[in-house]
Each structure stands twice: as C-alpha cells, then as structure tokens.
Amino acid sequence: MIKADVLVIGSGISGLSYAIKISERMPEAKIIIVTKADEDESNTKYAQGGLAVVTDFDKDNFQKHIDDTMRAGDGENNLEVVKMVVRxxxxRFKELVDWGTNFDQKxxxxxxxxxxxxxxxRIVHHKDITGAEIERALLATVNKSPNIEIMAHHYVIDLITQHHVPNKIFxxxxxxxxxxxxLDEKNKEIKxxxxxxxxxxxxxxxxxYKNTTNPIIATGDGIAFVHRARGKISNMQYYQFHPTALFSKRDGMLFLISEAVRGDGAKLRTKDGAKFMHKYDEREELASRDIVARxxxxELKISGDDYVGLDCREMNQERFIEHFPNIYQKCLDEGIDPFTQLIPIVPACHYLMGGIDIDMDGQSSIKNLFAVxxxxxSGLHGANRLASNSLLxxxxxxxxxxxxTVELLKINDFNFEDLKAIPQWDEEGMKMMDEMVMISYLRRQLQEMMSDLVSIVRSNDRLALAKRKQQEIFEAVNELYNxxxxxxxxxxxxNLTNISYLIIKHSLMMKENKGAFYNKDLV
Known part of the structure; x- marks a missing residue:
C-alpha cells in the first residue's frame, strides 16, 4: 500500500495548479499525482485559444464577462459561481505568469x-498553443517541488470507499x-x-463520440468512477460541439481550428462559397458555439456535403501566420493553402459542461473527495461554456x-482505521484477454451509436433507441469486465459505457432546449 496526504488524479491545469498551491503552503505534505499517459498529456495541452480574463479595465469589466458567461450558458449557470470565477x-492569471507562463505581448x-x-x-494567449505553454510552465514548477511525485502511466480503475471495507455498512x-x-501499466500490477x-x-x-477535438486520453474516467462510487453527477446532457474542427475521413481526434480565427475575421461558407451564418444569428460567426455548430x-443536412468551409482568404496573412502558426502549418501539411482555399471544417465533440457535482471549494458529494x-x-458554464472560460x-x-484541502489537512480529522482492512485488488480467476477485437468492436459500436443518435441534434425516438442500444453494449462490456x-x-x-448511460439518461429527462442541448421534438 502506498500512502499519501493528497492524491491528485490528472496532470492538466486543474491538477497541477492544485498540487502546487498545497506544496507551497504545506511543504511537509506528501502529494502524489497519477496520470494515465505521459505527465504532460492532458486536455490542457491542446487548448489553443487561451484564457478568458479581464485585464484591460479601460475597455472591459467584470460585469461584461459575467454577462457574456451567463448568456452563453443560457441562464443555467450559478450566478454566484460565475461572479466568483470572473472576479x-x-x-489567478497573475500567479500563472509568476510560475513562468509566457503570454503574447506587444x-x-x-x-x-x-x-x-x-x-x-479579453483572451490572453500564447500564439495558438496557449494550453501547451501553460502545461510546460506548471510542470516545470511541479518538478521543482520536492514533496510532489508524478506517477506517469498509472491508470486509476476505481476509488476506494467504504464499499471496499469488509463488514462495513455502506x-x-x-x-x-x-x-x-x-494500475501500473509498466509493471502490470494494481496498486x-x-x-x-x-x-x-x-x-x-x-x-x-466518433469525432472529437479531445486527446485520446479523454474517456470520462473520473466521472465514471465517481458515478460508480455513488457520487452525485449532473447535467451530462450538455455536451458542446466545437463548430470548426479540420475535416478528416478518419475517426478519432480531429485538429481544432481555434475560435480565435473567427474572432480575427474568418468567415463560414458552404462548400460552394455561399454565406449562411446571417440566417441563424445576428452575431453571425461570433455567435456562441451551440448556435454556430447547429x-x-x-447546412450539411440541407446540402448533403461532408463539410463546410472556413474562409481566411481576406485575412491579413502576416498576422494570421504570427497568431496561428500551428494552424497554418497543419493546413499546409494537409495540402490546404488557407489564403487561396476554404479550410474544410466540421463540428466535433469538444467540451462537457456537466459532471461531478461540486461546491465553490471543489468538494464533491463524497467526503474527502474534490474535483476540478x-x-x-461547477455551475460556471450552465448549458454551454463560453469560449476560453475552461482554463480559468x-x-x-x-x-x-x-x-x-490545506484547512482539512491541518485539522487532521481523518479516521483511517478502516484502511487496514481494505484488500488488495483481487484478480483471482480472471484471465488475460488474448485479443483486443472485442474491446475495439464494442467501443466502435458505442461511439457510432452516440454520434448517430445523441449528437448535436437529438429526438425522442433517437434517444429511446439509444437507451436500448446502450443497455446491450453495457451488458457485453460488463461480461468482459467480470x-x-x-x-x-x-x-x-x-468508463465510456458509463458516460453514455449518463448522457442518455439526462437527455431523456430534459423538457426544454437549453444551450448545447437540442431535441427537435421539444421545439
């Protein structure tokens, strides 16, 4: 058994900044960060646009940012949480700079x-790789902290609760x-x-889903194992689809074309070059993501095309290359000259607004379990996240x-007598799978079902069918697991099977369309 004062699951901006803060205040505390891939692999790393924060108080103010956040969230946000985060x-941004993060200046x-x-x-950024720059700076700070240990390629299977204590009433x-x-992947043992x-x-x-802007590690692990531990989960029906991912005929992670490109003047066009956003919102390309994605x-349903185009041909070329060097290079690598051609784009699954219920201190419904x-x-995003509010x-x-956490550690009111009775993971009678085809097949079936039936636009019939299909897949996965x-x-x-269950369940409970959730039968 490995003992720690604090166990951090995940190595993105949330987990790393949390660990740094505790390390600074309690250098004697033992902090372990576990991450299932390399230490720098996280959703944070792939955040292109930047961090939304009020810095120019001559032109901007907190109330404008609060209003924008509430508007994007369709009023489903917790106003007190929004005020707290914005103010x-x-x-918090200043601390990020103090830790060595570089942001573009002129x-x-x-x-x-x-x-x-x-x-x-109000978006502070580092070219079009803001997330990667933040991840670099935070990891450098963590690696200077002697009481923080990072265990890469360690995969969390389940939380330990009273459920695992023999003869304990749950x-x-x-x-x-x-x-x-x-699970220690290298040594093939469960710790x-x-x-x-x-x-x-x-x-x-x-x-x-089949197509997403998320890295391959984004499989809903934390939400799933908190759900299995009977923690409270809400608002899983709200899944944001980013309007502009680079079109590919291959399923999986699609390259994100940052919203900042539209912020700088790029326009959306049909495949044959016609404008269309004016038909849907007076803000046109700068409408919120749910509106643009729908x-x-x-337009794709009307035309039958595979993609629409992002038109950057009239943008300042020098500024584009300076601000979006990775996007420009990716286009060239795909044989696309963004200054003479439309960039082919499609909406792709991007950001989940729901998840583990937490209070304003990040405490979940399970004692001594936090989530960030x-x-x-959290109540910040409501029915749809405002762009670049996630890093904030x-x-x-x-x-x-x-x-x-520091407050609780100092109180030190922890009764861990039960820990001696918690057993090691039991694999007796289990067998190693000799082929992965069953897992690959079931994962593909799940992703196709979710993409076809529980995507940008849903309906009562689609959701009812999805519920039946999900149950079939769940039973097959459960048999494999057992x-x-x-x-x-x-x-x-x-975990993905658990996530699909929650999304479908919460979608069926909805009685009106809000933000990123849209059921055509509720119009």
Whole structure:
C-alpha cells in the first residue's frame, strides 16, 4: 500500500495548479499525482485559444464577462459561481505568469483576442498553443517541488470507499473516499494508493463520440468512477460541439481550428462559397458555439456535403501566420493553402459542461473527495461554456480546492482505521484477454451509436433507441469486465459505457432546449 496526504488524479491545469498551491503552503505534505499517459498529456495541452480574463479595465469589466458567461450558458449557470470565477480571474492569471507562463505581448501590453460569445477582447494567449505553454510552465514548477511525485502511466480503475471495507455498512448519504486502486501499466500490477484527500481532475469524455477535438486520453474516467462510487453527477446532457474542427475521413481526434480565427475575421461558407451564418444569428460567426455548430449541422443536412468551409482568404496573412502558426502549418501539411482555399471544417465533440457535482471549494458529494475542471458540474458554464472560460475555471477552482484541502489537512480529522482492512485488488480467476477485437468492436459500436443518435441534434425516438442500444453494449462490456484481467483499454471502454448511460439518461429527462442541448421534438 502506498500512502499519501493528497492524491491528485490528472496532470492538466486543474491538477497541477492544485498540487502546487498545497506544496507551497504545506511543504511537509506528501502529494502524489497519477496520470494515465505521459505527465504532460492532458486536455490542457491542446487548448489553443487561451484564457478568458479581464485585464484591460479601460475597455472591459467584470460585469461584461459575467454577462457574456451567463448568456452563453443560457441562464443555467450559478450566478454566484460565475461572479466568483470572473472576479478571482486576474489574481489567478497573475500567479500563472509568476510560475513562468509566457503570454503574447506587444509594446509591453498583453495582446488580447476575442472569441465567440465575448463582447470584448479579453483572451490572453500564447500564439495558438496557449494550453501547451501553460502545461510546460506548471510542470516545470511541479518538478521543482520536492514533496510532489508524478506517477506517469498509472491508470486509476476505481476509488476506494467504504464499499471496499469488509463488514462495513455502506451508507449512500455518508460516503468517504480513502484513495484509489491504480494500475501500473509498466509493471502490470494494481496498486492500492490511500490518501487523506483525493482530487479528481481527469478532464472530459470526448471519445464517447466518433469525432472529437479531445486527446485520446479523454474517456470520462473520473466521472465514471465517481458515478460508480455513488457520487452525485449532473447535467451530462450538455455536451458542446466545437463548430470548426479540420475535416478528416478518419475517426478519432480531429485538429481544432481555434475560435480565435473567427474572432480575427474568418468567415463560414458552404462548400460552394455561399454565406449562411446571417440566417441563424445576428452575431453571425461570433455567435456562441451551440448556435454556430447547429447552423453548420443544418447546412450539411440541407446540402448533403461532408463539410463546410472556413474562409481566411481576406485575412491579413502576416498576422494570421504570427497568431496561428500551428494552424497554418497543419493546413499546409494537409495540402490546404488557407489564403487561396476554404479550410474544410466540421463540428466535433469538444467540451462537457456537466459532471461531478461540486461546491465553490471543489468538494464533491463524497467526503474527502474534490474535483476540478471539465470533469465537474461547477455551475460556471450552465448549458454551454463560453469560449476560453475552461482554463480559468481550472485555476480558480484549483486554488479554492487547495485552500480547503490545506484547512482539512491541518485539522487532521481523518479516521483511517478502516484502511487496514481494505484488500488488495483481487484478480483471482480472471484471465488475460488474448485479443483486443472485442474491446475495439464494442467501443466502435458505442461511439457510432452516440454520434448517430445523441449528437448535436437529438429526438425522442433517437434517444429511446439509444437507451436500448446502450443497455446491450453495457451488458457485453460488463461480461468482459467480470472475467478479464484489467487493462487500460477495457477500463476506458467500461468508463465510456458509463458516460453514455449518463448522457442518455439526462437527455431523456430534459423538457426544454437549453444551450448545447437540442431535441427537435421539444421545439
């Protein structure tokens, strides 16, 4: 058994900033960060646009940012949470700079971008790789902290709760978290890591769909194992589809064309070059993501085309290359000259607004279990996330969760007598799968079902069919899980199956269209 004061699951902006804050305040605390891939692989790394924060108080103010956030979330946001995040933003941003993150400047002033749904230029950025720059700086700070250990390629299978303690009564209203069972991929062994406080910062679940902008690790692990531990999960019906992902005939992770490109003047066109956004919203290309994504989806249904075009031909070429060097290079690599051709784009699954229910300190419904970031239902995003608010959420809630964690650690009111009785992971009678075809087949079936029936536009009939299909897939996955030695791929499939169940269940409960959720039978 490995013991820690704090166990952090995930190595993106939420988990890393949280760990740094605790390390600074309690250098004697033992902090373990587990991540299922390389230490820098996270959704944070792929965030292109930047961080939404009020810095130019001559032109911008907190109320404008609050109003923009509430408008994008279709009023389903928690107003007090929105106010807190927006108002704390500048201080958290300053800390990010202090940790060594570089943001684009000109003549000593921050260069501020604008994205859909924002009424002012307020996006701080580092070219078009802001997330990667933040990840670099945070990891450099973590690696200087002697009391933080990163365990890469360690995959969390399940949380440890009273459910795992022999002869312990499992009270659904009083669940405690004691840590997690973690698969060491290199040594092929399942470790028991116990902790006084556990943080879930596992990001999103984009690979529940065929096409997503998320990295391959985004399989909803944290939400799924908190759900299995009987933690409270909400608003899973709200899944944002980014309007502009680079079209590909291959399923999987699609390359994101940042919303900042439209903020700088790019226009949407049909395949034959006709404008269409004016038909859907007076803000046209700068409408919120749900509106733009549905507009594109509708145009594709009308035309039967595979994609629409993003028109950058009239944009300033020098500025484009300076601001979006990776997007420009990716287009060239795909044989597209964005200054003479339309960039072929499609909407792709991008960001989950729902997840683990948390309070303003990041505490979940399970005692001693915190959660931060995309895996949570924090109240910030409501029915649809405003562009570039996600990195801000990670910083603010990471800060609050760290302060509350330090408070709890200092009180030291932890009864861990039960830990001695928690067994090691039992694989007796299980067998190693001799081929992966069953896992690949079931994962593909799940993704196709979700993409066809539970996507940008839903209907009562589609959701009813999806519910039946999901149950069939769940039963097949459960049978595999019950007799197989666990692997990350099998665990991810199990988690994606849980995620699909929650999305379908919460979609069926909806009685009106809100934000990113759209059922054509509710119009």
């Amino acid at each position: 704390e933003g500048p201080e 003549d000593g002033h921050l260069m501020l971008g604008r994205e859909g749904g924002h009424t002012e230029n 009270d659904l209203e009083k669940i405690d978290c004691y840590g997690a069972y973690v 028991k890591i116990t902790a006084k406080i556990t943080l879930v910062a596992t990001g999103g679940a984009g690979h529940v 507009a594109i989806d509708n 970031g995309e895996c949570t239902n 959420e990670g910083l603010v809630f990471g800060h609050n969760a760290a302060l509350k 007799y197989s030695i666990l692997s990350p791929k099998l665990s991810e499939l199990r």
